[in-house]
Amino acid sequence: MAIRNVTLAGLDREQLLHMHYQMVLIRRFEEKAAEEYTLGKIGGFLHLYIGQEASGVGALSALRPEDYVVSSYREHGHAILKGIDPKAVMAELFGKATGCSKGRGGSMHMYSAEHNLIGGQAIVGAQLAIGTGIGFASQYEGKQSVVSVMFGDGAADEGAFHEALNLASLWKLPVVYYCENNQYSMGMAVTKAWSVSSLEPRAAAYGMAYERVDGMDLLAVRETMLRAAERARKGEGPTLVESVTYRFRGHSMADPAYYRTRDEEARWRSSRDPIALFEAKLKENDIITDDDIAAANMRADEVVEECAQFAEESPVPEPDALYDDVLADGTGAIAWRNQPSTPRD
Amino acid sequence: MRTITYRDALREAIAEEMRRNDRVYIMGEDIAGYGGTYAVTKGLFEEFGEKRVKDTPLAEEIIIGTAIGSAIGGLRPIAELMTMNFSLLASDLIINSAAKFRYMFGGQPSIPMVIRMPGGGGAQRGAQHSQMLESMFAHIPGLKLVMPATPYDAKGMLKSAIRDEDPILFVEHELLYSVKGEVPDEGEEYTVPLNRGIVRREGKDVTLVTFSRMMHICLQAAEELAKEGIEAEVIDLRSIRPIDLDLVLESLRKTNRVVVAEEGWKYYGTGQGIAALIYEHGFDWLDAPIGHVTGKDVPMPYSKSLEQLALPARNDVIAAVKAIVPQPAGAR
Numbered sequence: 001m002a003i004r005n006v007t008l009a010g011l012d013r014e015q016l017l018h019m020h021y022q023m024v025l026i027r028r029f030e031e032k033a034a035e036e037y038t039l040g041k042i043g044g045f046l047h048l049y050i051g052q053e054a055s056g057v058g059a060l061s062a063l064r065p066e067d068y069v070v071s072s073y074r075e076h077g078h079a080i081l082k083g084i085d086p087k088a089v090m091a092e093l094f095g096k097a098t099g100c101s102k103g104r105g106g107s108m109h110m111y112s113a114e115h116n117l118i119g120g121q122a123i124v125g126a127q128l129a130i131g132t133g134i135g136f137a138s139q140y141e142g143k144q145s146v147v148s149v150m151f152g153d154g155a156a157d158e159g160a161f162h163e164a165l166n167l168a169s170l171w172k173l174p175v176v177y178y179c180e181n182n183q184y185s186m187g188m189a190v191t192k193a194w195s196v197s198s199l200e201p202r203a204a205a206y207g208m209a210y211e212r213v214d215g216m217d218l219l220a221v222r223e224t225m226l227r228a229a230e231r232a233r234k235g236e237g238p239t240l241v242e243s244v245t246y247r248f249r250g251h252s253m254a255d256p257a258y259y260r261t262r263d264e265e266a267r268w269r270s271s272r273d274p275i276a277l278f279e280a281k282l283k284e285n286d287i288i289t290d291d292d293i294a295a296a297n298m299r300a301d302e303v304v305e306e307c308a309q310f311a312e313e314s315p316v317p318e319p320d321a322l323y324d325d326v327l328a329d330g331t332g333a334i335a336w337r338n339q340p341s342t343p344r345d
Numbered sequence: 346m347r348t349i350t351y352r353d354a355l356r357e358a359i360a361e362e363m364r365r366n367d368r369v370y371i372m373g374e375d376i377a378g379y380g381g382t383y384a385v386t387k388g389l390f391e392e393f394g395e396k397r398v399k400d401t402p403l404a405e406e407i408i409i410g411t412a413i414g415s416a417i418g419g420l421r422p423i424a425e426l427m428t429m430n431f432s433l434l435a436s437d438l439i440i441n442s443a444a445k446f447r448y449m450f451g452g453q454p455s456i457p458m459v460i461r462m463p464g465g466g467g468a469q470r471g472a473q474h475s476q477m478l479e480s481m482f483a484h485i486p487g488l489k490l491v492m493p494a495t496p497y498d499a500k501g502m503l504k505s506a507i508r509d510e511d512p513i514l515f516v517e518h519e520l521l522y523s524v525k526g527e528v529p530d531e532g533e534e535y536t537v538p539l540n541r542g543i544v545r546r547e548g549k550d551v552t553l554v555t556f557s558r559m560m561h562i563c564l565q566a567a568e569e570l571a572k573e574g575i576e577a578e579v580i581d582l583r584s585i586r587p588i589d590l591d592l593v594l595e596s597l598r599k600t601n602r603v604v605v606a607e608e609g610w611k612y613y614g615t616g617q618g619i620a621a622l623i624y625e626h627g628f629d630w631l632d633a634p635i636g637h638v639t640g641k642d643v644p645m646p647y648s649k650s651l652e653q654l655a656l657p658a659r660n661d662v663i664a665a666v667k668a669i670v671p672q673p674a675g676a677r
Contacts, residue, residue, distance in 0.1 A: 068418075102451030111450035118417060119450055123441045129407055130442060133414015133422075140370070140396065140420060163407035170402070325452035326486050328510035333486070334622070335540035335587035 004286045009219040013287050019061055019218060020282065021296045023053035023275050026077040028300040029086055030249075032308055033076065033093055033107075037253050041312070042093045046107050049077040051248035054274030055180050056081055056150075058221025059243065062229055063148055068116040068138075070131035071150040073108035074180075074247075075120035078150055082117040084110065090307035096314035103317045104325075116145075124185075125158030127151055128177065132164040135173035135238070146232040147175045148225075154185025156202070157193055165240065169206040174232035176225065177240045180215060182247040187259035203240040215245030216274040219281075246272065347530055352522040354496035355385050355461075357531070358503035359423060363393055366421060369507055372399035372408060373425030373461075382427050383463060383522050405434035409460065413443050413512075416458045421507060429464035429516060430476050443512040444487030456512045459503070463517040465558060465608055466645045467656055470519075475645035475652075477557075477609035480618070482514050483586045490514040490586045491539055494560040496526035498583055501537030509539060518558040542589035544596070548576035551670050552596040554619055555606040556582040559638075559657065563606050566662035575670055585615060590622055597627045604636035604665045608657060611639040636665035 005013055030048040037046045049056065052074075060069065060081040071078045079089050084100050092099030093107055101111050108122040118134060121127040131149035138145040155161060156179055168175050179199060183190050196202065203210035209231060213224040221243055228239035246268045250257040257265070282288035326332065349357075363369045370393075371386065377400040380387035390398040401408050405426060412422035426432050432439065439460065446454045466475030483490045489511055493499045499517070506513045529535050545560065546567050553563045560581045567577040578596050582588060597603055603623055605616040620635045641655045 070414075100451065101449060101453075104451055105449045109449045111453050113453040118414075118454075119446070121442075123437060126410070126438060126442055129410020129438055130414040130417070132407060133411035133416070134418040135414070136411050137415040137418025137420045140415070141368075141418075160406055160410065163402075163404040164410065166402060167404065167407045167411065325448050327489070328447070328455060331489075331540060331587045333586055333588065334590050335584065336591060 003289065006285055006287065008281070008285060008287070009223060016282060016287055017292060017296070019057050020278055020288065021300065022057045022081060023218070023278065024296045025086070025300040025303060026053050026056065026080060027275060028297070028304045029076060029080065029090070029307065032304040033090070034253060036093070036308060042107065043095065044106050045073070046093070046253045047074040047251065048247070048249045048253070049074055051268070051274070052180055052182060052215065052245045053077065054218040054278065055215035055221055055243045055245045058218045059148065059178055059225045062222050062225035063146065066116065066145045067229070068118055068131070068134050068145060068147040069150060070118040070127040070134065070147065071120050072124070072127060072152060072155065073120050073122040074152070075110055075150070076107070079110040079112070079117050082112065083115040084112045084117060086303060087307045087310040091311040091314050094311035094314065095316065096311055097317045097321070098310070098314040102321065125151070125155040125160035128155060128164040129160045131175055132168050132173060135168060135175035136171065138174050139171070144233055145174070146229045149175060149177050151177070151179055152185060153179060153181040153183065153190045153193070154188070156199060157185070165206045165208060165238070168238040169208045172235060172237035174235070175238040176228040176232055177238060178225070179240065179242045180245055181242055182245050184247070184251065184260070186251045186255070189259070199240055199242045208237070209239040210242070211239060212242045212244065215243035216272045216277055218274060218278045346527045348525050349496055349528050350522065351496045351499050351524045351526070352383065352385050354500035354528050355503055355517070356387065356389070358500040358507070359386070360389060360392065362504055362507040363389070363397060368419065369421045369423065370397040370399065371423040371425065372401050372411065374401055374403055374427050376400060376425050381425065383519065385522070386425065405431050406438060409435035409438040409443070412458045412460070413438060413456055416456045417454050421457050423459045423461060423507060426460060426462035428474055429462045429478050430474055432460070432462055432478065436481070439482065439488070439512070439514070440485050444485045448487060455510045457510050458512045459506045459515050460513070461515045461517060463519045463522070465518040465520060466640070466652065467520045469647055469649055469652055471647045472644040477607070477640070479514070479516050479585055480609060480614040483615055483618070488512055488514060488586060489539055489584070490516065491584045492516045492557040493583055494521065494557050494581050496524065496528050498537050500528055501535055502539060502583065505536045505539050513539070516557065521558050524561070537583070540584050540587045540589060542580050542582040542584065542592040544578060544592070545581045546577065546579040548578035548600065550576045550600055551578070551602040551604060551666050552593065552600045553577050553579045553604050553606055553662065553666070554582065554593055555579065556585065557608065559606050559608050562657070562659050563662055566659045566666070569659065569663055570666055575666060577666060588619065588622070590626065593619070593623060594627045597623065597630045601630055601632040602669050603631070604638060604662065604669070606638040606657065606662050606665070608640050610642055611637060612642065614639070633669035636669050638662050638665045
């Protein structure tokens, strides 16, 4: 097969292969995390992004470095895509001092001020409210930064969804509300939780632009997100994007997924795997070979092994770090007199 | 010095800080066109315009969400909640987001945000509009909570709060807005720290530890007690978190007796927390159990006569003091 230097959706071969690699990397990273979780290296909750890779890579590939991403507790992929070193993400999972939140956040609380990744939020829907505020700051300062709020179908049922979307539409804030509808909020099927079959009528209620996209189709997601971000950047206000996807694993590692059939899972995995779909498309256009795919997988495997090794070898936080960063000035509940009393100016 | 109201003092603080820093803005329900439910923000819209004086829908959760997000984005928000009762609608974002982000995100984000809100009863506003809920928030690490009682402190502490890097709950009182007091002349810059109490009245027989509107009631009680030969020292905490415990202990070493007086409810609240700290750090100086004056343990009733019974009054303070202070011979 002759590899052609064609473009797809305005992307050249190198860009397309890079996006393929990013999807593979996220999947391998999550598989490695699951492995380390079962070995007891990772505690607490662990929510995997497997199955949703195209939804993440496509959306974030449409953003600029100065754009903000505010995410949920299923955010490892978003953190890596926003530019955080995967080693720092894995170290955070391990609770190490080298983690991107110094080991104080864990799986659900990745953060990087440098990369404008404004946290994994573990209160469902909080990112809608926080992201709206970041959008307001961007508008206030006349910046070109757009905010992408990543949330699941469950968050659309929280009250914050209503308050945030109403205000953002009212004030024409540069925000994209990006719903990764993976069909289940924990064990609750979206068909049982929503009084309507899509988010379209909800967007209409706020006079907000709405786009629904196949979240398993990387390039379709990217183009949808490019349009939404462009609207935001031009001051035309927010967009509600509904990216229809599926998580291949349970809600968290603790979830045996009794609420859905193994048949249903198998159907999605065999016919709707976003990585397989993208590989098929690239092959169809003579852009990728089996060797390229194997190389991407091998490279991703190496990276996640390095991540795990880095996390394993990193130090745990010093005991003194327990009291760091509660407040900027280090005060606790009691203001002892030997502390400086004058507020900074 | 001049004499102005608590309300005007707050407005001056907001206006001065908005002139000083373009990134300071204020938002809330009916604060622009209407001028604020308690007229604190009257005139700000005319001076600063709609970009910086933002009317919001009746949506407390997104008011606070917008404040937190915009603080992360580099602004310095002042969010006005119409009353402290409504802060419950935003309490998730205050407690789960504002108080947590710096810590759980490894020290990265600063949330320089001030939430202004009045609490308290006494105006027949009923059970859902008369609460003093500061203890719920003062319980939470990652927040600061202040409750100024005078116009001087209202202005000086609000200016400090707006310049601070941390999320601050600035609790006003509905019945303090029209209280007058001395404040430095306009143009005379001053601030008041957010971690220092102040002795409002010196005395040797008992220490009254109090804050917000209850401070004024304690001062009145102290004047009455003085007529009977009991000299009460009145400490206005001003800040609840962090609390200036050393100031309280210093006074205790002199008086050896303490009454804690607050408007809120008795059980599991601010006053019991303060009393526990005094027992923990000052037990050896105590000559009597700590007295505790509070609102009655009921939802606030509407009827004026019942409401007055529910609120702590001067006579409650006097009775609590007399219960632990030996009476001068002449007064018996």
